[in-house]
Amino acid sequence: KRIYRLAIYVLVLITIIKMDSLFLSGYYSVFMITPYQKEAINGLLLSDGHVRAPKGNGNSRMEFTFKVSVLDFINWIKFDVLGSICTKSPPTPYPKSSPTQYWFGTRQLPFITTLHGLWYTLNPLTGKYIKIVPSIVAEAFTGVTLAFWIMGDGFWEANDKTVLLCTESFTEDEVDFLISLLKSELGLVAGKKARGSGYRIRFSRLPDNITRLRDLTLPHMHPLMIYKLGL
Template structure:
């Protein structure tokens, strides 16, 4: 079957709830939506040292892809992209108004939190924090509310480069319990 016919079949498929969660988790972090013909597609790219993580994301979304993970020599990274898809185009309209913002109807799940953390998180003494540099104040309030609904208390502080969402030390056990099933071994370096 040609790539075009295969791509058209993918475009007609409905995204599963799990695929939507993975995509939303990626969009909280380093994922971007780029134009592909009439539709938008998800593009994932991480440093070469995180190729196992890229492969993990690819495995979760490979039903939406026609090509495998690729090495990008001029960036020393690995990446993949989904096909342009009508439902991803809808996500583009929700996430970019006109700049990237958290959709008001976003319901944060443990896997979304884990992906967001693996993309933008780091250890901070006895707890963790997540970069939120690119989000507006309104988006930060929405994110804090969603994280608190998972039983995790946070504060937003600046670190000189921008804002970070700090998981309070007393909430770190809850964060770890919720995200542990999804944190890859190669990403455990980000945990205290």
Template sequence: MKDVKSMVVGKVLGDAGIKKGKDGAGLGIRHSISQHEYVFETWLRFKDAGLVEKQPSLYRSRRSEKDRYTYNVGFYVPVSQELAFVNEWQDESGVKILPGNIEELLDPEALAYWIMDDGQMGSLKPGTNIVTGGLTLCTDNFTHEEVAILIDVLSRKWGLKTTPNKKGANLRIYFSRASMPTLAELVSPYMHLSMMNKIRH
């Protein structure tokens, strides 16, 4: 099996859903149809690793009768022993949690996939390509304590300056503009071309 562990770590930190199994774990991957190129590249890596065969599918949904339909594309990675380590990311009730060895697991490739899944780029100065803010990671699925751990890991491993930003009852991780050059150097080798705008500075 080709090594996809770092990619899996980044995607579980991001949007991937976890399916526990007796013989391992599986993953559900789904993104907006506008990100179909990124989804297909991710699927190819899982396919090359021998973990998936069925191609990505198109999904249509809406939250209520008054809402317009939204379209997503995604795929399911069947339960396998190779993904068994992902079971540590979920408690008995199915809630996503941070594993105790996150500092060991989080490397530049994992960080890149986390950003591609959950990163929101800084805003642009009107009429220009000048970025006026840093990057935000939407960490809404994690507790305040877990966000604090992630911020500490990012600081100690790479010296990245981040702060917790409140979003409703949740916290999100904001990368300062000063950290963006370092962040971009770390993750750009692993970023899909369609996602490079998230790390521009």
């Protein structure tokens, strides 16, 4: 029994040492998500980011598509912001002969499968998944989140002199929830503006509100996207 227990102890010790070695070598840390990445991912998923679940077994991955004119921005997202969970291959042009947009996906990872469960619900009528706004988004809702949200799905309304967010795909309750988060977490005043059968989020154009909006987001904006703040 003593020999058996000693053998088990040695095996456990060897396993721990190997795991520590792998961690220190960066093997496990490659897929660790930083607070900054978590905040950025929330913003990207609030906009045009998509989580795709595999048809069979395996983990989900995030996917992004942007117009060809912002390739520098796409490369920044893929290699700088999300580099630890992406491959080194360049974004894919589409169509190949005369591309109008670029696409890239992250690696398929367990935590992204978890994201799919949080951000999507199955429509029983169509049998397809639809994106929702999970309450957990409040846990990482910062200026970084808002910056990536605006870069993905926001625009500067010149006539109104303010920023609008395209949230028509969300329900009215979800839009109201996001407006409340903007106020409680970031101190920003916003309302909703009807657009077709949905609603967009419109920031109050009062000077103090716009100044605060820019102060919170500008440090995290890619140069190609600063125009979305009216600058």
